[in-house]
Amino acid sequence: MSEKKFIAKGDIYDIYRDGDKAVRIYKGEQYKEKCLYAALTHARCETTLVNSFIKMPVIREVSVIDGNWALTMDFIEGKTLQELMEENPDKKETYLNQFIDIQTEIHAQYMPLLSKLKDKMTRQIKTLGQIDEIKKYELLTRLDSMPKHIKLCHGSFEPKNVIINDEGTYVINWGSARQGNASADVARTYLLLCLDMPDLAEQYLEKYCIKTGTSKHYVQAWLPIVAAARLDKGIEEERSLLMKWIDVVDYD
Numbered sequence: 096m097s098e099k100k101f102i103a104k105g106d107i108y109d110i111y112r113d114g115d116k117a118v119r120i121y122k123g124e125q126y127k128e129k130c131l132y133a134a135l136t137h138a139r140c141e142t143t144l145v146n147s148f149i150k151m152p153v154i155r156e157v158s159v160i161d162g163n164w165a166l167t168m169d170f171i172e173g174k175t176l177q178e179l180m181e182e183n184p185d186k187k188e189t190y191l192n193q194f195i196d197i198q199t200e201i202h203a204q205y206m207p208l209l210s211k212l213k214d215k216m217t218r219q220i221k222t223l224g225q226i227d228e229i230k231k232y233e234l235l236t237r238l239d240s241m242p243k244h245i246k247l248c249h250g251s252f253e254p255k256n257v258i259i260n261d262e263g264t265y266v267i268n269w270g271s272a273r274q275g276n277a278s279a280d281v282a283r284t285y286l287l288l289c290l291d292m293p294d295l296a297e298q299y300l301e302k303y304c305i306k307t308g309t310s311k312h313y314v315q316a317w318l319p320i321v322a323a324a325r326l327d328k329g330i331e332e333e334r335s336l337l338m339k340w341i342d343v344v345d346y347d
Contacts, residue, residue, distance in 0.1 A: 106328060116155065117170040120163050130164035131157065133270040136209065137168075140269050143204050143247060149197060150265045171267060173260030177292070180254060191295065194254055195303050197264060198284065202277040204247040212248050212275025213238060216320060219327040225334075226323065226341065234341070238320050241276060248273050248280035253287045254295075278309060282317035286325060286340075290333060 099111040099118065107129065108121045121130050134157050144151060156167040176194055180187045220234050249256075250271025258265040281303055288296035304311045322340035325333065 112170055113167075115170050116167050117152065118160070119166045119168075120160055121165065122163065124162060124164065127164050130166060134166055136272050137166075137269045139206070139208055140247070140272050143206060147200060147204070148264060149200055150263050151269060152265070152267060171258045171260070171265045173258040173265065175255045176257040176259065177254035179259065180292075180295075187295070188298075190254075191299060191302060192306075194257060195299070195306055197257060197266065198249070198252055198281070198303070199307060201249055201252070201266070202246045202280065205245050206247045206272075206274040207245050209247070209272060209274040212250070212273035212279055213241070213243065215273055216279075216324045219324040220320070223323060223326060225326055225338070230341065234320055234323050237316070241279070241317070241320075244276045245274045246277045246280075248275045248277065248283075250280065250283065251287070252280060252284045253291065255291075276317075278314045279317045279321060281309070281314050282321045283325075285314070286318070286321055289336065 099113050102110045102112050102117065104110075105119075107123075107126055108119050111118045111120065119130075119133075121127075134154055137151075137154050141151060141153060152168040152171055154166060154168045158165050158167065174182075176190050180190050183190075216238055217235060220231055220238070223231065226234075249266065249269065250273055251268050252266075256266060256268045258267060281300070285296055285300050288299055300311065300314065303309065304314065319341050322337040326337045326341070
């Protein structure tokens with residue numbers, strides 16, 4: 096990469112801009128499998144969304160850069176919905192409605208070829224060292240009882256992953272996409288908003304449930320499971336909130 100510019104830091108990769116391309120470089124050759132799997136997941140989502148109003152970056156290359164595996168894709172110009180909300184607080188509700196419309200469009204896609212979200216969450220919960228085996232059993236039992244769907248779940252859907260430009264609406268960061276229950280994905284978005292944009296979280300959940308006719312109680316039933324799965328990342332500043340949600344048996 097001749098003119099690389101650092102953009103963002105991730106848990107297992109960093110992202111750079113190289114001209115009109117974005118390059119995700121994994122932090123060590125041990126992440127080969129994750130890199131290749133992310134490329135496959137992204138490509139399958141590209142194919143599924145080809146007839147949707149939602150656009151996404153196109154993967155151009157899988158390579159090795161300085162001994163580390165890397166994904167190269169189109170760099171998307173524009174502003175994120177989070178930036179637009181912060182710059183135009185009087186339009187925040189309009190942007191929030193747009194955000195929910197984009198998410199429901201994603202959930203309208205069926206993805207039988209993607210790995211199952213339930214399987215991923217099961218693995219994450221089973222490997223947790225922060226909770227005891229009884230709590231794990233309770234969470235896994237709840238997870239197993241949830242309805243099984245094959246809807247497209249983004250896995251990290253939040254305003255900073257939606258970019259608006261003159262060409263349309265782009266959604267980025269598809270590495271966590273899986274097939275599963277849309278309400279689990281909504282619970283994940285609610286969690287991410289509570290962590291990053293807490294003033295928006297409750298309004299988001301209320302609006303989503305009204306727009307889609309989804310029971311708020313049903314989405315909330317996913318929160319302990321989603322919180323436990325998120326705990327797997329080991330982010331210390333999130334631990335207190337996540338543990339509080341894990342301990343919630345039910346919601347009013």
